[in-house]
Every structure is written in structure tokens, then in C-alpha cells.
Amino acid sequence: MSKVHNFSAGPSILPPEVIKQASEAVLNFNNLNLSLIEISHRSKDFIAVMDKAKALVKELLNVPDGYSILFLQGGASLGFLQVPFNYMKVNGKAAYVNTGVWATKAQKEAKGFGEVLEIASSKDKNFSYIPKSYQIPGDADYLHITSNNTIFGTQFKNFPVSRIPMIADMSSDIFSRKIDVSQFDMIYAGAQKNMGPAGTILFIVKDSSLGKTGREIPTMLDFRSHIKGESMFNTPPVFAVYVSMLTLQWLKDNGGVEWMEKTNQQKADLMYGEIDRNPLFEGTANKTDRSNMNATFVLKDENLKEEFDNMWKAANISGIVGHRDVGGYRASMYNALPLESVQVLVDVMKAFEKKQG
Amino acid sequence: MSKVHNFSAGPSILPPEVIKQASEAVLNFNNLNLSLIEISHRSKDFIAVMDKAKALVKELLNVPDGYSILFLQGGASLGFLQVPFNYMKVNGKAAYVNTGVWATKAQKEAKGFGEVLEIASSKDKNFSYIPKSYQIPGDADYLHITSNNTIFGTQFKNFPVSRIPMIADMSSDIFSRKIDVSQFDMIYAGAQKNMGPAGTILFIVKDSSLGKTGREIPTMLDFRSHIKGESMFNTPPVFAVYVSMLTLQWLKDNGGVEWMEKTNQQKADLMYGEIDRNPLFEGTANKTDRSNMNATFVLKDENLKEEFDNMWKAANISGIVGHRDVGGYRASMYNALPLESVQVLVDVMKAFEKKQG
Numbered sequence: 001m002s003k004v005h006n007f008s009a010g011p012s013i014l015p016p017e018v019i020k021q022a023s024e025a026v027l028n029f030n031n032l033n034l035s036l037i038e039i040s041h042r043s044k045d046f047i048a049v050m051d052k053a054k055a056l057v058k059e060l061l062n063v064p065d066g067y068s069i070l071f072l073q074g075g076a077s078l079g080f081l082q083v084p085f086n087y088m089k090v091n092g093k094a095a096y097v098n099t100g101v102w103a104t105k106a107q108k109e110a111k112g113f114g115e116v117l118e119i120a121s122s123k124d125k126n127f128s129y130i131p132k133s134y135q136i137p138g139d140a141d142y143l144h145i146t147s148n149n150t151i152f153g154t155q156f157k158n159f160p161v162s163r164i165p166m167i168a169d170m171s172s173d174i175f176s177r178k179i180d181v182s183q184f185d186m187i188y189a190g191a192q193k194n195m196g197p198a199g200t201i202l203f204i205v206k207d208s209s210l211g212k213t214g215r216e217i218p219t220m221l222d223f224r225s226h227i228k229g230e231s232m233f234n235t236p237p238v239f240a241v242y243v244s245m246l247t248l249q250w251l252k253d254n255g256g257v258e259w260m261e262k263t264n265q266q267k268a269d270l271m272y273g274e275i276d277r278n279p280l281f282e283g284t285a286n287k288t289d290r291s292n293m294n295a296t297f298v299l300k301d302e303n304l305k306e307e308f309d310n311m312w313k314a315a316n317i318s319g320i321v322g323h324r325d326v327g328g329y330r331a332s333m334y335n336a337l338p339l340e341s342v343q344v345l346v347d348v349m350k351a352f353e354k355k356q357g
Numbered sequence: 358m359s360k361v362h363n364f365s366a367g368p369s370i371l372p373p374e375v376i377k378q379a380s381e382a383v384l385n386f387n388n389l390n391l392s393l394i395e396i397s398h399r400s401k402d403f404i405a406v407m408d409k410a411k412a413l414v415k416e417l418l419n420v421p422d423g424y425s426i427l428f429l430q431g432g433a434s435l436g437f438l439q440v441p442f443n444y445m446k447v448n449g450k451a452a453y454v455n456t457g458v459w460a461t462k463a464q465k466e467a468k469g470f471g472e473v474l475e476i477a478s479s480k481d482k483n484f485s486y487i488p489k490s491y492q493i494p495g496d497a498d499y500l501h502i503t504s505n506n507t508i509f510g511t512q513f514k515n516f517p518v519s520r521i522p523m524i525a526d527m528s529s530d531i532f533s534r535k536i537d538v539s540q541f542d543m544i545y546a547g548a549q550k551n552m553g554p555a556g557t558i559l560f561i562v563k564d565s566s567l568g569k570t571g572r573e574i575p576t577m578l579d580f581r582s583h584i585k586g587e588s589m590f591n592t593p594p595v596f597a598v599y600v601s602m603l604t605l606q607w608l609k610d611n612g613g614v615e616w617m618e619k620t621n622q623q624k625a626d627l628m629y630g631e632i633d634r635n636p637l638f639e640g641t642a643n644k645t646d647r648s649n650m651n652a653t654f655v656l657k658d659e660n661l662k663e664e665f666d667n668m669w670k671a672a673n674i675s676g677i678v679g680h681r682d683v684g685g686y687r688a689s690m691y692n693a694l695p696l697e698s699v700q701v702l703v704d705v706m707k708a709f710e711k712k713q714g
Contacts, residue, residue: 004390008397011595019392023383026376033361035376037554037600040365040676073430073556077591078577105576112573192592197394199430199556199594216469219462220435234434235549237556238368239596243394319397 005341008319009150009294010172011192013336018246025242036242041235049238050231053245060248060257063181063204068227070203071241076102076171078221079188079201080109083167085221087142087186088113090214095119095140095164099156100127100149101325106169107144113215114141126326127152129286136162141213142185148173150193151323153285153296153330159183165209173293174202175251176335177261185209193293194335196244199237251335260335267333267342268292274346278353280304284326298328308352315348317341362698365676366507366651367529368549370693375603382599393599398592406595407588410602417605417614420538420561425584427560428598433459433528435578436545436558437466440524442578444499444543445470447571452476452497452521456513457484457506458682463526464501470572471498483683484509486643493519498570499542505530507550508680510642510653510687516540522566530650531559532608533692534618542566550650551692553601556594608692617692624690624699625649631703635710637661641683655685665709672705674698 006013029036030045039046054069063069074082083106088094093115096107099122110116117140120131127149136143142165148155150172160166165185174189181187185206192198205223219225225233251260272290275283275297284296299305312320322328331345363370386393387402396403411426420426431439440463445451450472453464456479467473474497477488484506493500499522505512507529517523522542531546538544542563549555562580576582582590608617629647632640632654641653656662669677679685688702 006391006395008395011395011398011592013395014392019383019395022394023380023392026380026383034363034675035371037379038363038365038368038370038376041368041555073432073594074435074577075430075591078431081575081577109576112575190592197596198398198592199597218438218469219466220431220438234432235368235547235555237430237594237597239554240556240594318391 003316005315005317005344006319007317007331007333007337007341007345009323009330009332010334011198012319012332012334014196014243014247015250015336018243018250021246022239022243026239037239041232041238046238049242049245050236053241053248054231056245056248056252057202057204060175060251061179061181061204066207067181068205068207068223070205070223070226070231071200071236071244072203072226072231073200073237075201076169076188076190077105079169079203080106082221082223083142083144083186084110084113085215085217086210086213086223087165087167088213088215089141090114092141092213093117093137093139095137095143097121097131097134097143097145097160098123099130099146099154100152102149102151102169102171103146106146110144122154127154128284130154130156130289136160136164138163140164142167144169148291148293150294150332151325153291153294153326154289155291155293157289173291175248175257175260176264176293178257191240191244196247197240199240200244202244247336263339264292264333264335267337267339268295270339270342270346271295271331271333274349278349280353280356281349284328293332293334295331295333296322296326296328298322304356307355311352312345312348315344317345317348320345360673362672362674362701363676364674364688364690364694364698364702366680366687366689367691368555369676369689369691371553371600371604372607372693375600375607378603379600383596394596398589398595403595406599406602407593410598410605411588413602413605413609414559414561417532417608418536418538418561423564424538425562425564425580427562427580427583427588428557428593428601429560429583429588430557430594432558433526433545433547434462436526436560437463439578439580440499440501440543441467441470442572442574443567443570443580444522444524445570445572446498447471449498449570450474450494450496451499451501452494453501454478454488454491454503454517455480456487456503456511457509459506459526459528460503463503467501479511484511485641487511487513487646493517493521495520497521499524501526505648505650507651507689508682510648510651510683511646512648512650514646530648532605532614532617533621533650535614548597548601553604554597556597557601559601604693620696621649621690621692624694624696625652627696627699627703628652628688628690631706635706637710637713638706641685650689650691652688652690653679653683653685655679661713664712668709669702669705672701674702674705677702
């Protein structure tokens with residue numbers, strides 16, 4: 001059984017030890033002779049899981065006091081709606097930086113709540129860069145950014161300095177690098193890249209940022225319901241929260257976010273080094289904005305596609321076909337992807353070059 | 358390792374063969390050498406899971422043509438909000454039958470969308486019965502009912518005959534008995550009782566019932582987005598959908614809903630027979646409205662509580678402590694609970710009676 005090098009863009013690779021523990025807990029959780037998925041979420045065994053998951057988020061990201069941690073359902077797509085419900089004032093306005101497909105969707109969902117200002121966009125060059133010089137309107141209710149753009153392979157290397165509340169969708173790079181949570185009023189992230197399986201979303205909410213809109217908010221979309229319910233206002237997605245907790249524990253055991261940031265930099269350096277060196281390939285994202293999570297690249301000669309595809313498939317590489325909006329290839333190098341897998345891909349690229357003479 | 362008799366109210370018992378397959382898929386799914394939870398939801402392997410889950414729902418419930426099957430996130434609590442968004446006309450009104458805590462929450466969420474008419478309620482007797490004689494207003498946009506009331510142990514034995522669209526929350530009894538889907542414009546059910554683990558919710562939506570409200574619906578709350586996206590508009594809760602599919606396959610393999618209905622009747626007859634026979638106990642729900650899923654009962658003499666509790670705990674019985682709104686005990690007898698477990702509980706009740714002399 002040879003190892004698969006899993007470059008999937010999400011849901012994506014998780015640490016082998018997490019997979020093993022998750023599989024065991026489905027059979028028999030905490031030696032209860034019951035499965036994790038057939039016990040009450042109000043049992044002390046599951047409450048301990050939820051508490052630990054929340055504590056690990058706080059510890060790993062140095063979350064300051066005054067922030068609440070929530071693990072909810074609905075994905076970032078529902079998050080796009082929760083943002084204006086909780087943060088846009090009645091007759092208010094919000095500023096969005098548009099850096100890709102998901103940022104566009106986030107912005108779309110805020111329309112109808114008030115005025116939506118697209119204060120910067122990289123759509124003119126197929127989202128291949130992160131806009132840098134723009135004014136953040138001081139009278140907007142919040143600024144929304146997407147920290148990493150999975151499809152286009154770009155990433156904010158520095159976050160805007162904002163005098164208005166800043167909200168970030170960090171679905172595809174949370175826990176991959178150090179961040180200063182105090183810069184943000186709210187951070188959200190679907191679990192299925194760096195944190196766990198599909199089925200839960202993390203919210204890090206500054207408590208004092210809530211209740212300022214004058215807006216009626218439906219119960220399930222109101223962060224205050226979930227904070228009051230300690231992330232169990234309704235039945236939580238038990239399995240997804242448990243596996244996220246295990247993944248965060250794995251991160252902590254291995255050196256935390258600081259270690260992860262270094263490892264991810266090594267992987268990115270190796271990957272982009274080869275993309276730039278190898279005359280058969282070219283990267284699609286602006287060099288200074290390249291994502292350490294998702295490296296997007298294309299063949300200079302599309303006629304060689306079949307040959308290259310056969311080679312990486314033979315090397316047990318999986319999930320590197322690019323998104324249709326960019327084409328070519330996308331190597332997603334999330335936290336759990338080992339450096340070794342990147343090396344295997346780089347070796348295939350080198351062998352491919354050699355074969356072309 | 359002695360067997361636990363799991364009467365948990367939800368998340369609740371699942372078939373042992375489902376638990377085993379789920380655990381294996383977390384390790385290695387479809388011999389891909391990858392975990393179920395680390396592959397793309399757009400991969401052919403997962404699309405096959407989603408398609409099969411949807412097909413099984415259609416087959417097991419004889420869903421007529423013109424209905425769509427969705428597996429989404431958010432639970433019934435978000436469903437309470439999706440109902441008025443998709444079905445209540447601008448300046449419209451809706452009729453609700455209030456049979457318990459969840460029915461009350463469903464109703465609450467519709468307020469603000471239009472006029473909410475509570476056309477019947479059993480609140481006067483702590484929701485211990487199902488109201489029967491009430492008028493369904495012909496000019497309301499829909500009638501909402503809760504088919505089974507987990508907390509209070511009551512169940513609609515016959516559904517109202519309604520000339521207006523009928524919507525039912527069937528979270529705690531779907532797949533437990535035959536139903537005529539064509540009576541309903543929409544049925545919804547959280548997975549975590551009879552269908553699977555927490556983390557997904559099933560919607561059975563009559564296609565022609567949508568798009569009639571004149572209301573702007575946020576993308577993620579609009580059933581049309583999800584029907585168009587074939588239940589994958591955004592990343593689905595992969596694991597929860599997979600385990601639901603396995604559970605539905607188990608149901609089909611064992612004789613389908615018809616077999617389940619008979620088995621559930623046997624379990625209920627055994628359980629309620631003992632509650633009625635044993636002079637130390639009494640049931641809390643109106644006999645004609647008793648739920649075949651959740652049997653609620655109390656000790657006539659509360660002073661005997663500790664003794665009885667020690668006895669059922671010694672018999673490896675789990676999850677029968679009643680909800681705080683009713684007190685006493687609740688034996689949840691969902692599909693996967695074997696008759697044998699009910700027999701064990703009944704035997705404990707008999708032994709307890711004997712001990713009291």
C-alpha cells in the first residue's frame with residue numbers, strides 16, 4: 001500500500017495520527033463502549049471535547065481576553081451572511097476587498113443589508129495579486145478581507161491597518177502562520193483545510209463588537225445566541241468538532257503555529273523554487289503575493305499536459321488539478337502535508353524536464 | 358466488554374455495522390489509501406455517496422417525482438428559519454401547531470416574516486397530548502407541524518388533512534414509519550436520531566412549492582441554491598452524509614420502513630405495556646398520542662429514584678434520564694435500538710417492583 005501524496009484543495013489532508021484516533025473514536029470513544037457519534041452532545045465526555053477545542057484555539061492563536069470561540073455549522077458560505085447580519089448597521093455600509101471567488105461571494109451576500117463598497121479588487125488580472133493601495137472609508141461599519149485565496153493562489157502577507165473593525169475569512173490559511181487576533185473584530189474559517197474535516201466552521205468573535213447594528217438577527221445567525229449557548233445552542237457537528245480538536249492538539253504537540261509557519265515556509269520555498277527554476281512551468285500569481293498554502297502554476301506548453309499528468313499520477317500524487325478559473329495545476333500545501341510530499345512533486349517536475357531534454 | 362443499552366435521545370444509537378463501516382472509511386475510503394475526510398467533495402467517490410444517500414431517501418420513503426432531496430448543514434434550528442424564508446409570502450401569514458419546545462422555537466423564528474397564527478397548542482397540559490380539533494385557515498401560506506415531540510413523548514398518529522401547503526419537522530421520527538410524502542410541501546429532519554450522526558439535516562422539498570413568496574432569500578437559506586447545486590452548493594458535511602447513507606442502506610437491507618414500523622411498534626408495545634402494568638411507574642403522555650420513539654415516564658414515588666437509578670445503571674442502560682421539562686425518565690427507542698435493549702429495561706423495572714415487595 002503505497003502512500004498517496006494528497007495535495008487536495010479541501011477537504012484536504014489531515015495528520016495520520018488524527019485519522020487513526022478519529023477512526024478509533026467512531027468505534028469506541030473514551031472507553032465508553034459507545035461510539036463518539038452515538039452519545040449525547042450534552043454528555044460530560046463531549047462537553048470536554050468542545051471545551052478543549054475552544055481552549056486550543058485560544059492557546060494556539062494567543063487569542064486575547066474578550067473574544068469568544070465558536071464551532072458552528074454552515075461553512076464560510078453561511079458565514080458570508082452572518083457577517084452583515086451581525087456587523088452591518090441598519091442603513092449602514094461595509095467595505096470589501098475583492099481578491100477572488102470567495103471574496104466576491106462574501107460581498108454579494110452583504111448586498112441588501114446596506115451599501116457595499118468594493119474598495120479594491122484584483123479582478124482586472126484574474127485575481128493574480130493582492131491589491132495594496134486603497135483607502136479604507138472611516139465611516140464604514142467594517143472592512144472585510146479574505147486572507148488566502150485558494151483558487152488563485154494569493155495570500156495577504158500583511159494585513160491592512162484599519163481604523164474600522166476588520167473581519168477576515170481565513171478559511172484556507174488559519175493556523176498556518178502567526179496572526180495578531182487583536183487586529184480583528186471577527187475571524188472565521190471553515191475547518192476543511194488546516195483544521196479538520198468538512199462540517200464545522202470556527203468563529204473567533206470579539207464580544208464587544210456585537211449588538212451594535214440595531215438590526216433584528218434571526219436566532220441561529222446571531223453570534224450572541226451561540227456565545228450564550230457556549231457553542232452548543234443547538235446540537236453541534238460532533239464528529240467535525242472532535243477531529244478539529246485532535247488536529248489542533250497535533251499542532252500544539254508539534255510546536256504550535258510558530259513551528260507550522262516555518263514548515264509551511266520551507267514547503268513553499270521548495271515548491272516555488274522549482275516552479276521558477278523549471279523552464280517548462282510558470283506560476284500564475286504575483287510573486288510577492290504568492291500563497292504558502294496553494295501554489296498555482298501552468299505548463300508553458302499545454303501539449304505536454306498528458307505526459308506530465310501521467311508522471312505525477314505514477315508518483316501517487318493526488319489532487320493537483322487546478323481550479324477551472326485558473327487552469328493548470330494547484331499544489332495545496334496545508335499544515336498536514338509533509339515536506340516529503342512536496343519533494344516528490346518537485347522531483348517529478350525535474351524528471352519531466354529531463355525527459356523533455 | 359459488556360454491551361451498553363443506549364436509550365440516548367439524540368445524538369443516539371446507530372447500527373453496529375454502520376459504526377464499523379464508518380470507522381473503516383475514516384481510515385481508508387473505497388481503497389483509495391485516503392481517508393473519507395481528506396478527499397475532495399467533488400471527487401467521483403464522494404459524489405457517488407451523495408447520490409446514493411439521495412436515492413435511498415427517495416426509495417425508502419417512496420418520494421414522488423417533483424421533490425428534491427437535500428443534505429445540508431445547520432440542523433433543524435436553522436431549518437426553523439429556512440421555512441418562513443422559503444414559504445411565507447411578503448405580508449403573508451402562517452399557521453403553526455404548537456406541540457412542544459421545538460415547535461415553539463419553529464414558530465418563534467417565523468415571527469418578523471409576517472403573521473404567525475398558533476392555531477392549536479397543548480401547552481396547557483405541558484405538551485402531554487397532540488391537539489386534534491382545530492381549523493386550518495385557508496388563507497395561510499402554510500401549516501407547520503412537528504411530527505414527534507422528543508421531550509414530551511408525543512407523536513402525531515395521523516397527520517392533519519390540510520388544503521394549504523403542509524410542512525413538517527420530522528427530526529425525531531423520520532424513517533420510523535411509513536409516511537405519504539405527497540401530503541407535504543416540505544419535510545425536514547436533523548440526522549441525529551434515526552438517520553445518522555449530528556452534522557447534517559435532510560430536506561425533502563416539493564420543487565413546485567418554491568419561488569412563490571416574492572421575498573429576497575439569502576443564497577444559503579434559499580432551497581433553490583441547494584437544489585441547483587445538487588446538495589453541493591458549498592462543501593457538504595462529508596462524514597455526516599456518508600454515515601447517513603450507510604444507515605439508510607442498513608434500513609433498506611433489513612426490510613425498509615415497513616419492517617422498521619413493525620419493529621418500532623413491538624418495542625413501543627413492550628415498553629408502554631410495562632409502564633402501564635407496573636404499579637411503581639406512570640406514563641406522562643396522553644395514551645393515544647404516545648410516541649413510538651420516546652417513552653416518557655415517572656416514578657410514582659420520587660423517593661425510590663436512587664434505588665431505581667442504581668438498578669438500571671447496573672444493567673448497562675444509558676441515556677434514560679428525562680428532559681428537565683418533564684422529569685423522570687425517557688426511553689428513546691430509535692430505529693437502531695434493538696428490542697433486546699427494551700427487554701433489558703423492562704426486566705429492570707420488573708425486578709425493581711419485586712424488590713419493593
